[in-house]
Amino acid sequence: MVINRRQFIAMSLVSGIIEPQAANSQSTSSDFISCLKGTDGFAAARLDHQGAIKHLFPLPARGHDIALSPQKNKAVIFSRRPGRIAILLDLTENRIVAKISSHENRHFYGHGFFSPDGNLLYAAENNFEFEQGCIGIYDAQQNYRRIGEYDCHGIGPHETVLLADKNTIACAIGGIATHPEYPRQKLNIANMAPSLNYLDRDTGSLIEKVPVPANMHKLSLRHIVEGPDKTVWFCGQYEGPASDKVSIVGYHISGQPLNFVELPKALIARTKQYAGSIAINSDLTQVGVTFPRGNILALFSTESKQLTKIVHSQDVCGIAGVGHKFFASNGKGEFFDLEGVTSKNHGVLWDNHLQVISN
Incomplete structure (x- = not known):
């Protein structure tokens, strides 16, 4: 049987064969900042390009972005x-x-x-x-x-x-x-x-x-990022029944209605129709969306508007684009690029969002 790209992605999502590989030796000089929960409570952290915490800022309550x-x-x-x-x-x-x-x-x-x-x-x-x-x-x-x-x-x-x-x-x-x-x-x-x-x-x-279209009015739009040619990409969290199987990722061009990216049914089911964060790489070629309840991160081409890659990571949510690459963080204390885990901070649960301080 010949399997096309879409079928391969859908099957791989279920079987889990698309996984991060060995860490890439090429790195960035960027610093990042993210909120977290640690053993001593809530905080924000400045971390280097390998995920090492450089400075910790205690917070009186849980931070977000x-x-x-x-x-x-x-x-x-x-x-x-x-x-x-x-x-x-x-x-x-x-x-x-x-x-x-x-x-x-x-x-x-x-x-x-x-x-x-x-x-x-x-x-x-x-x-x-x-x-x-x-x-x-x-x-x-x-x-x-x-x-x-x-x-x-x-x-x-x-x-x-x-x-x-x-x-x-x-x-x-x-x-x-x-x-x-x-x-x-x-x-x-x-x-x-x-x-x-x-x-x-x-x-x-x-x-x-x-x-949002009336038949999808329970799709709460949450996170957005600007793409090339004034296109705004969005992701959301669906408050309706899981059986509705709606797409929660899309883009908008001024003067048009919202456009939704076609997603494999296996991906929709795996995401539990809940997106956590969105980012774009610096050259504006790819948009990354995290789905923490589904333990996956997906990349989309800003040119074709199609799904191009899936990476598995437990409770992944924070994502930031640097150059051609993306960096992400999860609730297990891991900070990584899409080629593999860069670091793990024990006792740290990275929160929803990851921001790059410098490129």
Whole structure:
């Protein structure tokens, strides 16, 4: 029997024959930063290109993602939703500088970004009093005082990114209402309305709102990354029954509806329809998506929009692109490139996201 590429990938996913090989001797000089849970509690860590921890920053609560300043000399660690604090790091002196608190009746969603000049910090937030998503704006020149907010035009904004034009904010609207008094509870699954929204950074006005198809309205959009030619890639977490077998990875081109990547049924089943993180390599040729509940990482071609590679790693979630390569981390304390395990930190559980500090 002749087996084509798609059949081979699907069969390999089930049998587990696509595995990381011996570690690649070629490396990068980049440093990385990620949140973690260790024997002494929650922290963030700066690690080198081989996964060795260089500096540890204790956190008062579980962290989620990291916003890096354009100069790469500051980082803000956002607490996991519905957390209400963020920690500012000085990456030049490797020390904690300040704690940033969310506004009254707001909580963070774990993601944010800096303005191109580094003077403003934008944070995905929830106005839980009125169940409205917003982007809080903080002035870095005034000790990160909150100076305003933009309406996200949807409930549950998760990852927000500033696109390459330096003026358009892309916002993954998860559609799920949350409240600090009910941690981790999802309060509106039956009528959630996720979308991919674009805002003007200067004015906060809505440029484009792209809803998830009505028959997939339980697909919570969570993480996004910009690809070539202004394409925005996304991944999500499906809150409907597993029997629906929906694709949770796709891309968007301005003026079009959301496009979903065709995935083998075996892959959809293995992922449990839950994606953890997304990244793109530096040459914009491949997008990597992690599926921690399925213990796999998948690569997609930005040109063909097709699945190209699957790597198995238990509880893999953090991913970052450097040059042609990807680096990833998992809940077993492993940090690796896609050719093999680079290091393992015993007693460390790497959290959801991995950010590269320098290329």
